[in-house]
Amino acid sequence: MKVTGYRTLRTVHRWGRPVGDVNGFIASGVTDVPVVIVETDVGIEGVAIGSHADLDRLFPAIEGQDPRAVTTLYDAMLARVFKSSHAGATFGGLGTLDSALWDIKAKAAGEPLWRLLGAGDRFVHGYASGLDAALSAEQLETLYRSFAERSFTSAKLKGGRNVEADLRRFAVLTDVLSVNTPTPALMLDVNECWNLKQAVRYVSTLEEQVDLTWIEEPLRRWDATGHARLSRSVKAAVATGENLTGLELYRPLLDAGGADIVQAGAIWGITHFLRVAVAAHSRDLPVSPVGLTANYAVAAAAAAVPNHLSAEVQDLGVPVGLALDQQIVDGGIVLGDRPGGGIEVDQHLIAAAREAGDWEEPAGPHVRPIRAGLRLVDNGTWGE
Template structure:
């Protein structure tokens, strides 16, 4: 990737190290010599809608970290269509220069430096997206240096993981939703997640029961409300969805409302999943501590990368809660394969890296499972030509429709 040139415009180069690396007992202290960052705005093949958001683009920030032996690590984060330019500015203007000369294998040390540097600006959101992209690149280098695939370096609990079919599909008619799930089932998937939050009280119930009929009693059905409801409305609506026997419902309330999720869980008996909107282990701990969730869904490129993801997974393991990684399929397969309490991985149709055009080939998912390979690092290679066409013009206004529609 380093020779492709698509990230060369915003490179931070160490002509002489500005930070001394800490020796770890290794014969060679590896040093970061260059960090390159670029941002892209990728149009989706078609607009997709959940209960709160209509998405037309996916934004992507890619970071390359090169070390003095020529090894290159690649990290990235994505957004729903807002914020990539801000993440790029934070990385290029503030974070990348302070890491030149550091040893990328010291992932915890680097993460703590980035976390404290960004904490006053906010312990989540743009800051953790930026930290994530950098941290993922560091782990890629670390695995490559060890000569191992990332999942094995992280723990190697298994060599294959279940992948479930997911999509932003609330806008689909009943007929189109049924056809979508039938096609996913024909491709070998046995677990599925669909959106809920239609206006009519019984619309969601009818759609869920129709999908249950297709996938059968042994199929796994998950629901996602995308923070649509209040506690009272969610209580009413969830009770009439119980007949579809979902594994869980994701984000029925605003993710800020820990107490509301606890009340809802106790009132309905429906298992609750949260994490897509949470940005660090402290936010996850609030849910775990208060007994407000049954499944944790950290997104590796939102929570601060692999270093923080592992700590969130440890919280879940201590509380007996499964980890169901949110999105980020290309990295989540490594994380799920590494951790004993990881349940499965989400393939969001239309929003994985290949589907929105960032990589040149799809992941080899067969019969709803992905088998991890033996290649070094995470193995993700971006398509330079495809990305270059959609590079963000930083500092210019972006013509777009708002994500959220208010009536």
């Protein structure tokens, strides 16, 4: 079997609500979903969602190769771009090709990916996380009630700009999730909007009223020492790592004791997640994949590692034209038996439903405000 080519598609995810974080939000609730399909000479195709970045530079590393040699090809792609760096957007393209190769490998074996990777249980524990910074209290309650109806007992807010508002929002979550447990796990994700002392003050104030399970991305992603100091200063666990593009970037963070919960962005692919999980496991740390809507197949990898804690479940819907072999029930994800990573594409439906929408539009959450981490008084508004 040999890799012969690839093709790309774009669809959209219709969230039905504004989505974003404290850095900004997309009012339309329509986000861009890149799809990559890797082709082989035997007709088996690998499907992955994630990124179209730098595919033309990465693909020569796998063209003509046996796609079942996935980890070898992953390293070949890293080597292909080592001079210009695999960081940033390039790592997204690399992770997407990697996930497509894993899909091919599992399909060739006639196995669902979770079983091919060695998992003994198809259930993946999850927590609810609605990209909810722009939602009103009523919208917040409606959203998380839909998760509570599926037996979720833990949830993560986007926040970090106004402590009184965050406390009110946590009260909504506590009330909604109390139908399943008297002590829901509550987390806060601030998407790198603080400096160290802001983080200590804010989390300490929250912890006077909320039993915070973890604080996520409190500081800039590379601040290993700062994360370690924060972990020693608050009761909540520090969760970070989702934006680190490559295993080598975890070394200073882990060596400094800067992560209590090691995260990996789902968009970076399956091999990356597996390697991060091993690195975390060597230090007796749990691992948690972030943003499964950017790469659903990583749930299969989560099922296969011994230190998986919980996976971020952001929405109960799926992108237009995609079908997933999984169910969101019982507070997590139940993976199916279809060979491969469980993603099927209806290209005709995607073509018929095409509409504008882009996750990286200027108003969206991927543009860091100039004054982030530099505010003496924070009024909780976006963009200043």
